[in-house]
Amino acid sequence: MSAPLLVVQxxxxxxxxxxxxxxxxxxxxxxxxxxxxxxxxAGKTTLINLLxxxxxxxxxxxxxxDRNLTDMPSFAISQLGIGRSYQKTNIFPxxxxxxxxxxxxxxxLSTSMRFFKSAKNYAKIHQQTEQxxxxxxxxxxxxxxxxxxxxxxxxxxxxxxxxxxxPELLLLDEPLGGMGTSETQKMIKLIKQLARDRxxxxxxxxxxxxxxxxxxxxxxxxxxxxxxxxxxxxxKSQDVQNAYLxxxxxxx
Amino acid sequence: xxxxxxxxxxxxxxxAALTIFPVFGDEFYQELVIRLMIMGxxxxxxxLLIGYTxxxxxxxxxxxxxxxxxxxxxxxxxxxxxxxxxxxxxxxVTALAALIIGWFSVRTSGIYFIMITLAFAQMFYYYFNExxxxxxxxxxxxxxxxxxxxxxIQILNLNNPQSFYYFVLTSLIGSYxxxxxxxQAPFGQVIRGILANEKRTRALGFxxxxxxxxxxxxxxxxxGFAGFLEAAAGGIISPAHLGWHxxxxIMMVVILGGMGTLYGPILxxxxxxxxxxxFQEIWSAHWLLxxxxxxxxxxxxxxxxxxxxxxxxxxxxxxxx
Amino acid sequence: MDFATFLIQILNGVQYGFTLFLVASGLTLIFGIMGxxxxxxxxxxxxxxxLSFWLFGITESLWIAILIGxxxxxxxxxxxxxxxxxxxxxxxxxxxxxxxYGLILVxxxxxxxxxxxxxxxxxxxxxxxxxxxxxxxxYPVYRLFVSLVCMVIASSMYxxxxxxxxxxxxxxxxxxxxxxxxxxxxxxxxxxxxxxLGAALAxxxxxxxxPLSSVYPGMGDYILIISFVVIVIGGIGSVKGxxxxxxxxxxxxxxxxxxLPEFSSMVIYALMALILLWRPQGLFGRPT
Numbered sequence: 001m002s003a004p005l006l007v008v009q010x011x012x013x014x015x016x017x018x019x020x021x022x023x024x025x026x027x028x029x030x031x032x033x034x035x036x037x038x039x040x041x042a043g044k045t046t047l048i049n050l051l052x053x054x055x056x057x058x059x060x061x062x063x064x065x066d067r068n069l070t071d072m073p074s075f076a077i078s079q080l081g082i083g084r085s086y087q088k089t090n091i092f093p094x095x096x097x098x099x100x101x102x103x104x105x106x107x108x109l110s111t112s113m114r115f116f117k118s119a120k121n122y123a124k125i126h127q128q129t130e131q132x133x134x135x136x137x138x139x140x141x142x143x144x145x146x147x148x149x150x151x152x153x154x155x156x157x158x159x160x161x162x163x164x165x166x167p168e169l170l171l172l173d174e175p176l177g178g179m180g181t182s183e184t185q186k187m188i189k190l191i192k193q194l195a196r197d198r199x200x201x202x203x204x205x206x207x208x209x210x211x212x213x214x215x216x217x218x219x220x221x222x223x224x225x226x227x228x229x230x231x232x233x234x235x236k237s238q239d240v241q242n243a244y245l246x247x248x249x250x251x252x
Numbered sequence: 253x254x255x256x257x258x259x260x261x262x263x264x265x266x267x268a269a270l271t272i273f274p275v276f277g278d279e280f281y282q283e284l285v286i287r288l289m290i291m292g293x294x295x296x297x298x299x300l301l302i303g304y305t306x307x308x309x310x311x312x313x314x315x316x317x318x319x320x321x322x323x324x325x326x327x328x329x330x331x332x333x334x335x336x337x338x339x340x341x342x343x344x345v346t347a348l349a350a351l352i353i354g355w356f357s358v359r360t361s362g363i364y365f366i367m368i369t370l371a372f373a374q375m376f377y378y379y380f381n382e383x384x385x386x387x388x389x390x391x392x393x394x395x396x397x398x399x400x401x402x403x404x405i406q407i408l409n410l411n412n413p414q415s416f417y418y419f420v421l422t423s424l425i426g427s428y429x430x431x432x433x434x435x436q437a438p439f440g441q442v443i444r445g446i447l448a449n450e451k452r453t454r455a456l457g458f459x460x461x462x463x464x465x466x467x468x469x470x471x472x473x474x475x476g477f478a479g480f481l482e483a484a485a486g487g488i489i490s491p492a493h494l495g496w497h498x499x500x501x502i503m504m505v506v507i508l509g510g511m512g513t514l515y516g517p518i519l520x521x522x523x524x525x526x527x528x529x530x531f532q533e534i535w536s537a538h539w540l541l542x543x544x545x546x547x548x549x550x551x552x553x554x555x556x557x558x559x560x561x562x563x564x565x566x567x568x569x570x571x572x573x
Numbered sequence: 574m575d576f577a578t579f580l581i582q583i584l585n586g587v588q589y590g591f592t593l594f595l596v597a598s599g600l601t602l603i604f605g606i607m608g609x610x611x612x613x614x615x616x617x618x619x620x621x622x623x624l625s626f627w628l629f630g631i632t633e634s635l636w637i638a639i640l641i642g643x644x645x646x647x648x649x650x651x652x653x654x655x656x657x658x659x660x661x662x663x664x665x666x667x668x669x670x671x672x673x674y675g676l677i678l679v680x681x682x683x684x685x686x687x688x689x690x691x692x693x694x695x696x697x698x699x700x701x702x703x704x705x706x707x708x709x710x711x712y713p714v715y716r717l718f719v720s721l722v723c724m725v726i727a728s729s730m731y732x733x734x735x736x737x738x739x740x741x742x743x744x745x746x747x748x749x750x751x752x753x754x755x756x757x758x759x760x761x762x763x764x765x766x767x768x769x770l771g772a773a774l775a776x777x778x779x780x781x782x783x784p785l786s787s788v789y790p791g792m793g794d795y796i797l798i799i800s801f802v803v804i805v806i807g808g809i810g811s812v813k814g815x816x817x818x819x820x821x822x823x824x825x826x827x828x829x830x831x832x833l834p835e836f837s838s839m840v841i842y843a844l845m846a847l848i849l850l851w852r853p854q855g856l857f858g859r860p861t
Binding site for chain 3: 507548550
Binding site: 052053054073074075076078079084086090091092093094095099102103104106107108109112113114115116117118119120122161162165 | 441449463
């Protein structure tokens with residue numbers, strides 16, 4: 001197996017004595033869809049926040065293509081080609097969909113400390129923005145305010161903005177959260193399409209979707225990694241069934 | 253920022269009115285309008301921070317006053333100074349001050365930012381207030397307005413009130429245009445992103461601290477330009493120009509006019525200026541009481557300012573069709 | 574500087590620090606608990622000073638003036654909270670700043686209308702108008718008395734906040750506002766109490782300070798700005814921070830006047846800048 005794209009070693013996050021992420025080590029391989037599952041409060045979102053630089057880890061190390069990300073701020077991590085979407089829709093509500101994606105695309109200019117040429121006149125950004133919108137099927141909402149489109153479309157915009165930054169590693173935090181059936185199907189199709197030439201780390205509660213999408217699964221409970229393996233291995237693991245899948249079934 | 257047609261009409265009307273005003277207005281009002289246009293530039297510079305970057309600076313007058321003092325320092329007692337020396341000097345010093353203060357301030361946010369900018373401005377205030385060489389609390393006179401020569405030819409004589417008027421009007425329009433261009437450019441998009449959602453803007457790959465700092469420096473420098481004009485217009489600069497009452501008043505101008513619009517603060521400056529004039533006329537001893545009550549009224553009942561009211565009217569008409 | 578002068582300056586710095594603490598602690602609590610930035614807090618200090626001046630003129634006793642003045646301050650603070658501040662809880666800091674700025678203008682002008690623009694003074698009470706000899710200098714007992722009273726207030730504040738039920742609610746309100754509300758604690762009543770007490774503290778500070786500094790227009794503006802520096806240094810929302818900040822500022826200001834007379838009024842701002850360079854959230858503030 002080739003060297004992993006992203007390596008997480010002994011990563012911990014301490015919130016006032018509460019260990020939200022507790023000594024986690026995971027290898028993420030290039031071009032795979034790696035899902036992280038686990039009950040609420042397992043520390044999945046905290047893990048993503050550590051990977052994206054929104055939070056700084058208390059201990060441990062994160063390496064992306066031999067570069068140490070551990071204490072890097074979020075903007076620098078984004079510049080390395082790691083994009084993320086948020087669990088709680090985190091868009092610019094007063095911007096149009098176009099402007100939302102535009103800002104993402106613009107971040108790939110060598111610098112945005114440009115004061116005179118109108119932002120509209122940068123052809124490359126134009127193209128990137130259009131692509132990102134098209135990928136998520138938002139072309140028809142180009143000029144609509146982000147606050148005025150439907151919830152499902154806002155979720156798509158969330159992804160679209162990230163895609164505009166042309167990342168090679170995507171961190172998706174519950175992309176299906178709160179979506180209806182048809183929207184879910186659309187999103188799954190989109191993620192599949194994205195997975196063709198990108199690496200994806202995915203947090204998701206919808207188990208059908210997870211098993212349909214993931215090449216590798218990591219199960220987290222109470223901030224710790226319980227198991228990592230292929231979907232089949234995870235399905236068969238007794239530990240996982242006891243700790244997680246079992247309770248999920250009961251809930252249904 | 254795309255200008256809708258009613259807005260464009262309004263702007264053209266304002267410019268036209270200001271252009272022909274000196275032909276009709278008497279000298280007193282011409283003087284007043286000069287000061288209000290300067291206040292408009294000052295207010296626009298603060299709008300860049302409050303209304304576009306989301307940085308509520310409560311010490312913006314520091315740059316306004318500092319630049320005025322610089323003009324006083326560089327103007328000799330017996331002759332006028334060339335604007336080609338004075339203006340770059342004033343702006344450079346102000347930009348440097350904004351860089352230093354901004355470097356400390358943009359590391360903080362929210363209420364810390366408000367208080368820190370205030371505290372830094374007060375530091376300048378006390379420095380000038382106690383500096384006897386610069387006239388202490390009385391301030392210092394600037395006996396000559398800068399000259400504008402190219403070679404041996406005088407382009408504009410600022411001592412002529414009408415020339416000065418048009419010089420300030422051009423500065424006002426120029427500042428508006430420059431800010432509009434900056435706001436359309438990539439830089440402007442980023443600071444709007446910071447205003448709307450800083451965390452997300454960072455996550456998209458922008459080092460927001462740097463953009464906030466640059467915005468702070470641009471705003472500070474433009475405030476310095478306004479201060480330069482103010483000092484030249486009044487012929488005096490005093491610590492009051494950079495005290496926190498001045499910072500509060502200019503913030504009020506921005507809110508009254510409507511933040512995040514650029515033209516709003518210009519309108520705000522005019523409404524505020526004429527109101528102050530009016531309050532002083534009807535109760536000169538305690539006009540600040542009326543002014544204070546007016547501020548409270550605006551905060552409670554007109555939070556989006558005059559521009560907000562204007563936009564609401566346009567939209568209502570637009571929807572009615 | 575000989576030892577007696579040094580000691581006197583220490584005492585002066587501490588006493589100034591205590592005065593600042595009374596004003597700053599209210600300001601920091603009001604922000605920490607209510608999320609309100611209240612510029613008019615300095616005006617409460619001014620109102621307190623003028624109340625003591627006015628009531629002293631009638632009763633000829635500072636003690637009675639304070640006794641009558643305190644409840645007036647509480648009612649005054651309560652009225653301001655209900656009539657103005659409470660309308661702004663959910664609004665941006667920007668509007669809070671502006672409204673309280675308007676409030677300052679109104680209060681300052683009201684003061685001028687009621688009491689004019691002169692500098693006034695309130696005499697030190699007879700029983701305390703003596704001095705202790707120190708080396709070849711003297712130190713007024715009243716200053717010691719003020720420090721002592723402030724110390725008592727500071728410690729009772731500490732006990733109230735750390736030991737009583739009200740203190741518990743205050744602490745909870747500051748850190749977990751939604752949670753506190755969910756537990757059924759009437760948050761708006763706590764706000765009103767905190768605001769009135771904060772106003773009373775600032776007012777009280779103005780009253781006992783009146784014999785030391787004169788009573789003059791705009792005195793609230795000065796103390797407000799210094800209090801801002803204090804709570805920025807200490808960390809906004811932290812009473813402990815306000816205490817440490819007040820002492821630091823009190824001492825820095827006092828010694829700055831002697832050691833760097835030309836830059837005395839800039840010393841505390843430089844101190845603030847240095848501390849922020851090291852800890853942007855202040856000494857006891859939580860990182861944002």
